[in-house]
Amino acid sequence: MLRSAMFVVAALVVLERPAAAYLDPGTGSMLLQALLGGVAAVGVIAKLYWHRLTAVFRGKPQGSKR
Amino acid sequence: MTVDTPAVRFDAGSFRDPDTRVFHHNGSVYRCLSARALADWEQLAGTAFYRRFAAARRVIPTRHVTDPAALPALDDRWAAVLEHERLPFVSYPYEWSFGMLKDAALLQLDVTRAALDEEMTLKDATPFNVQWLGAQPTFIDIGSFTPYAAGEPWAGYRQFCETFFYPLLLQAYRNVPFHPWLRGSLEGITAEQCNALLSGRDLLRRGVLAHVYLQAKAQARYDDAPGNVRQELRAAGFGAALIKHNIDRLRRIVERLRWDAGRSTWSEYQREHSYDDADLRRKTEFVGRVLGSRRWPLVWDIGCNTGNYSRMAAGHAEYVLALDADHLVIERLYQALKADGPANVLPVLADLADPSPGLGWRGRERLPLGDRGRPALILCLALIHHLVIGRNIPLDDFVAWLAQFGGEVILEFVGPEDPMVERLLRNRRDQEFEYSSAAVSAAVERHFGAVTHETLASGTRTLYHCRPTSR
Numbered sequence: 216m217l218r219s220a221m222f223v224v225a226a227l228v229v230l231e232r233p234a235a236a237y238l239d240p241g242t243g244s245m246l247l248q249a250l251l252g253g254v255a256a257v258g259v260i261a262k263l264y265w266h267r268l269t270a271v272f273r274g275k276p277q278g279s280k281r
Numbered sequence: 282m283t284v285d286t287p288a289v290r291f292d293a294g295s296f297r298d299p300d301t302r303v304f305h306h307n308g309s310v311y312r313c314l315s316a317r318a319l320a321d322w323e324q325l326a327g328t329a330f331y332r333r334f335a336a337a338r339r340v341i342p343t344r345h346v347t348d349p350a351a352l353p354a355l356d357d358r359w360a361a362v363l364e365h366e367r368l369p370f371v372s373y374p375y376e377w378s379f380g381m382l383k384d385a386a387l388l389q390l391d392v393t394r395a396a397l398d399e400e401m402t403l404k405d406a407t408p409f410n411v412q413w414l415g416a417q418p419t420f421i422d423i424g425s426f427t428p429y430a431a432g433e434p435w436a437g438y439r440q441f442c443e444t445f446f447y448p449l450l451l452q453a454y455r456n457v458p459f460h461p462w463l464r465g466s467l468e469g470i471t472a473e474q475c476n477a478l479l480s481g482r483d484l485l486r487r488g489v490l491a492h493v494y495l496q497a498k499a500q501a502r503y504d505d506a507p508g509n510v511r512q513e514l515r516a517a518g519f520g521a522a523l524i525k526h527n528i529d530r531l532r533r534i535v536e537r538l539r540w541d542a543g544r545s546t547w548s549e550y551q552r553e554h555s556y557d558d559a560d561l562r563r564k565t566e567f568v569g570r571v572l573g574s575r576r577w578p579l580v581w582d583i584g585c586n587t588g589n590y591s592r593m594a595a596g597h598a599e600y601v602l603a604l605d606a607d608h609l610v611i612e613r614l615y616q617a618l619k620a621d622g623p624a625n626v627l628p629v630l631a632d633l634a635d636p637s638p639g640l641g642w643r644g645r646e647r648l649p650l651g652d653r654g655r656p657a658l659i660l661c662l663a664l665i666h667h668l669v670i671g672r673n674i675p676l677d678d679f680v681a682w683l684a685q686f687g688g689e690v691i692l693e694f695v696g697p698e699d700p701m702v703e704r705l706l707r708n709r710r711d712q713e714f715e716y717s718s719a720a721v722s723a724a725v726e727r728h729f730g731a732v733t734h735e736t737l738a739s740g741t742r743t744l745y746h747c748r749p750t751s752r
Contacts, residue, residue: 245510248435
């Protein structure tokens with residue numbers, strides 16, 4: 216429990232620190248990683264596509280989040 | 282901090298990550314950390330995997346310097362200093378054999394996998410972060426460890442493919458040596474380039490479809506596309522479990538990669554060489570006498586072949602570099618050292634007529650071979666004819682090159698009537714080489730202070746022990 220709480224706190228701190236990624240992981244390579252995740256990847260890919268699809272109906276073109 | 286401490290001498294290859302830089306002081310290796318990197322280090326130092334890997338020296342043993350007063354004054358942006366165990370020699374992936382790059386790749390994957398189990402990850406995945414303690418790889422970039430942020434992809438995946446995986450694939454599947462490529466591009470081989478080099482049939486081989494073909498296609502399609510993929514992945518539930526699965530599968534593929542090299546020019550030397558037993562015994566005694574005369578900090582055995590003399594030197598030296606220009610020779614030596622030691626011999630693939638130059642930013646990010654530690658003794662046994670006749674290096678210039686390291690040299694001269702030299706000369710009869718016993722004697726007398734020599738019984742080979750003028 217304590218460990219989970221600590222992890223959440225650590226994650227919150229970390230999320231504020233994008234500069235730690237000094238290396239560009241590459242957009243295509245990042246997306247591919249969703250495919251390489253085995254069984255757990257199925258849901259992620261479905262959601263990824265669902266978000267992209269519904270973004271069209273929400274009237275937000277891809278890339279508007281930037 | 283005092284103002285009269287000497288300026289910090291940063292390592293020329295340590296600048297890519299703004300949060301941590303390596304510097305050298307009084308022969309020791311330090312790393313300064315930003316406040317953020319200090320927090321990362323404190324988290325790392327508290328993990329079980331770090332203690333486990335450092336104890337086995339699979340990650341370089343490191344300590345927090347609690348009293349930095351003796352160190353040079355540091356800029357305010359540095360919050361702390363670490364001291365790393367000093368490496369005996371720094372080598373680069375274009376100087377490693379297939380098995381060395383493969384073992385380095387497995388270590389990189391193991392370290393990353395273990396870090397993820399304790400909510401940490403690595404910022405990158407480059408073979409320059411792996412170094413060698415003899416035939417044992419050790420991960421040196423403590424600054425690469427950082428907390429894993431939920432939903433983040435593996436930052437080093439593309440780099441792992443470009444600098445470890447594709448070079449290994451090309452050697453294993455196409456027998457294309459990775460060394461010229463890694464030496465020509467420190468960033469490695471891109472997915473697109475690797476894909477272009479593989480055939481349609483290779484798509485059926487392990488790892489090619491997903492990591493090469495699909496990655497090349499994904500990069501071509503998405504790398505310049507707008508949008509925040511990180512955010513999309515996080516929202517879709519991407520997480521460490523997917524990275525672990527990818528790493529586990531990659532590890533199995535790398536583990537099973539084999540390089541079927543067959544037989545190279547020099548790999549059969551031991552069986553074919555032209556010594557008789559008496560000559561070999563006298564040569565071994567001569568080398569043994571010089572080796573036993575003192576303790577040597579660093580010995581180079583150039584043209585090491587099976588590494589017999591490197592092994593002899595290991596008993597009298599802190600560290601031995603076993604250099605050879607033949608990939609298969611270095612691979613076999615690496616596997617033999619890995620199995621049976623000794624632990625202080627590093628096999629290095631090096632063509633001395635074209636040794637590793639300075640590369641990268643300012644040509645100093647990766648240093649020339651000769652700038653990474655001067656040998657106190659060079660064993661140059663039955664090699665000189667390959668450079669003088671085989672590669673047209675002027676004899677006097679070669680001896681001058683040996684002398685400029687400032688150490689001692691054991692030089693074995695193989696006369697023009699020796700069968701090995703005859704073989705080198707068979708297609709070169711039209712050329713004049715200044716290659717004679719008299720020429721080599723004159724050259725060593727010119728470039729060294731004290732020379733003793735012994736001619737072997739067969740009369741075609743002479744051993745010289747050369748000492749520098751200043752000693």
